[in-house]
Amino acid sequence: MIELDDIDRQLVLALCKDATQSAGALGRELGLSQPATWRRIKRLKDAGVFGPRRVDLNLEALGFGVTVFLGVKLATKGRVSLEDFERAVRAIPEVQTVQHVLGLFDYRLRVVAQDLPDFERVLRRRIMTLPGVGNVEANVVLSEELLPGPL
Amino acid sequence: MIELDDIDRQLVLALCKDATQSAGALGRELGLSQPATWRRIKRLKDAGVFGPRRVDLNLEALGFGVTVFLGVKLATKGRVSLEDFERAVRAIPEVQTVQHVLGLFDYRLRVVAQDLPDFERVLRRRIMTLPGVGNVEANVVLSEELLPGPL
DNA sequence: CTTGAAAAGAACTGCCT
DNA sequence: AGGCAGTTCTTTTCAAG
Numbered sequence: 001m002i003e004l005d006d007i008d009r010q011l012v013l014a015l016c017k018d019a020t021q022s023a024g025a026l027g028r029e030l031g032l033s034q035p036a037t038w039r040r041i042k043r044l045k046d047a048g049v050f051g052p053r054r055v056d057l058n059l060e061a062l063g064f065g066v067t068v069f070l071g072v073k074l075a076t077k078g079r080v081s082l083e084d085f086e087r088a089v090r091a092i093p094e095v096q097t098v099q100h101v102l103g104l105f106d107y108r109l110r111v112v113a114q115d116l117p118d119f120e121r122v123l124r125r126r127i128m129t130l131p132g133v134g135n136v137e138a139n140v141v142l143s144e145e146l147l148p149g150p151l
Numbered sequence: 152m153i154e155l156d157d158i159d160r161q162l163v164l165a166l167c168k169d170a171t172q173s174a175g176a177l178g179r180e181l182g183l184s185q186p187a188t189w190r191r192i193k194r195l196k197d198a199g200v201f202g203p204r205r206v207d208l209n210l211e212a213l214g215f216g217v218t219v220f221l222g223v224k225l226a227t228k229g230r231v232s233l234e235d236f237e238r239a240v241r242a243i244p245e246v247q248t249v250q251h252v253l254g255l256f257d258y259r260l261r262v263v264a265q266d267l268p269d270f271e272r273v274l275r276r277r278i279m280t281l282p283g284v285g286n287v288e289a290n291v292v293l294s295e296e297l298l299p300g301p302l
Numbered sequence: 303c304t305t306g307a308a309a310a311g312a313a314c315t316g317c318c319t
Numbered sequence: 320a321g322g323c324a325g326t327t328c329t330t331t332t333c334a335a336g
Contacts, residue, residue, distance in 0.1 A: 001214040012208065019204040022312055036321050038313070051207040053170040057163065057300065061199045063152045064301060069252065069259060071290070086296075093301045101220065103290035108220060112301055139222070139254035145237075149208065150215060150244045150263055173329060184304060189331075 002047045007032070009151050011040060012049065016148065019053070064112040066119050067141040070127065071105035075134035082106075084131045092126045105137070153198045158183070160302050162191060163200065167299065170204070215263040217270050218292040221278065222256035226285035233257075235282045243277045256288070 004012065007030060014026055027037030044050065059067070074081060082100075089098055089109065097110035111127070113119035127136060155163065158181060165177055178188030195201065210218070225232060233251075240249055240260065248261035262278070264270035278287065 002212050004213070012206075015206045016208065017205070019206045024312070033322050034312085035314085035323080039321090042314090048209050048212045051209050053206065054168070054297075055163075055166045055170045055204065056202045057167065057302075058199050058202045059300075061153050062155070062302070069250070090296075090298060093299075095298055096300050098296045098298065099220070099290075100293040100295075101290035102293060104288060105290060108290060108292075137255060139250075139252035139256060139259060141259075142251040142253060144251075145241075145249045146205075147241060147246055147249065148244075149247050150210075151208075151213070174331095175329080185330095186305090186332090187303065193331090 002049060004044075004049075004151070008040060008044060011037070012044065013148060013151060015041075015050075059112055063114050066113045066115055067144075068111045068113070068119060069139045069141065070109040070111055071135075071137040071139075072107040072109060072127075072130075072133060073104070073135040074106045074132045076132045077106065081132045085133075088130050092122070094122045094126065105135075153200055155195075155200075155302070159191060159195060162188070163195065164299060164302060166192075166201075210263055214265050216266055217264045218295075219262045219264070219270060220290045220292065221260040221262055222286075222288040222290075223258040223260060223278075223281075223284060224255070224286040225257045225283045227283045228257065232283045236284075239281050243273070245273045245277065256286075 010030055011026060014021060014029065023038040023041060024034040026032075026041075027034050030037070032040075074085060085107070086098065086100075089095055089107070092111075094111050094113055095109050096112055097108075099108040100106070101108050109127075111119070111122060113122050123136075123138070127133070161181055162177060165172065165180065174189040174192060175185040177183075177192075178185050181188070183191075225236060236258070237249065237251075240246055240258070243262075245262050245264055246260050247263055248259075250259040251257070252259050260278075262270070262273060264273050274287075274289070278284070
């Protein structure tokens with residue numbers, strides 16, 4: 001497990017807020033030189049503190065105004081059923097995230113759609129027809145807030 | 152609403168997979184020159200296609216091995232109750248995401264903890280003591296897969 | 303849209319304290 | 320570990336076809 005000191009923590013938090021900041025700019029905030037800051041960031045990267053760098057899309061601006069979290073309970077749950085379900089769900093373009101979970105449901109899916117009529121189409125023709133689907137619960141997202149996290 | 156042509160779509164998808172690629176490298180894949188690729192990316196940025204650039208942390212490597220999605224149903228739901236609940240939930244370090252949702256629950260929370268005993272502590276001392284909490288449902292995340300999305 | 307090039311800035315390196 | 324100075328790379332901008 002990776003241990004971070006105070007300065008590392010501040011660097012990581014600053015990068016979580018805005019990943020476009022340069023090592024020089026970050027260092028100035030903390031009273032560190034550019035190379036010192038860069039070396040710390042490199043050490044953190046090499047230690048695997050950061051996940052793969054991705055861009056996240058502004059889906060609203062692209063016409064996807066509706067986000068729904070679905071809980072899915074499978075009717076049949078053999079090894080084959082799980083693999084069949086996962087393969088089929090990966091083929092649905094509107095599904096953004098697949099979580100295999102423990103609890104009242106077997107899977108949680110993050111699904112986007114253009115609007116509610118479009119979501120109904122996705123739900124009826126894509127989700128409900130998935131192999132082995134039992135119960136489905138839906139939560140339409142009204143707003144989402146990302147917090148600093150546990151550091 | 153922003154319209155993308157085929158090349159834009161390929162650029163966006165490539166950046167979703169790996170945001171560290173340079174404009175030159177991206178252009179080479181698509182048979183475009185570096186300036187042409189750069190201009191397209193700039194146009195997309197200015198159009199607001201991309202959300203704020205953040206880094207995502209490898210929480211497992213930092214000692215947070217457990218991720219749980221909680222559904223929370225409030226017992227009392229006036230305007231004040233929602234604001235009180237949101238303010239209190241924002242103060243819990245282990246809460247990563249707060250979603251206000253429509254459906255069987257009022258909120259969905261993404262919570263991380265070091266392990267299951269640690270999660271029990273968070274649940275009993277932080278979550279269950281939130282103002283106005285009624286029913287709580289938990290799904291422990293076993294695995295999570297991010298898909299390309301609806302483009 | 304392309305190629306070529308130049309300027310600015312950020313990333314990286316070696317050496318020193 | 321951090322700072323300084325310098326090199327290399329990418330980004331960013333421009334000129335010309």
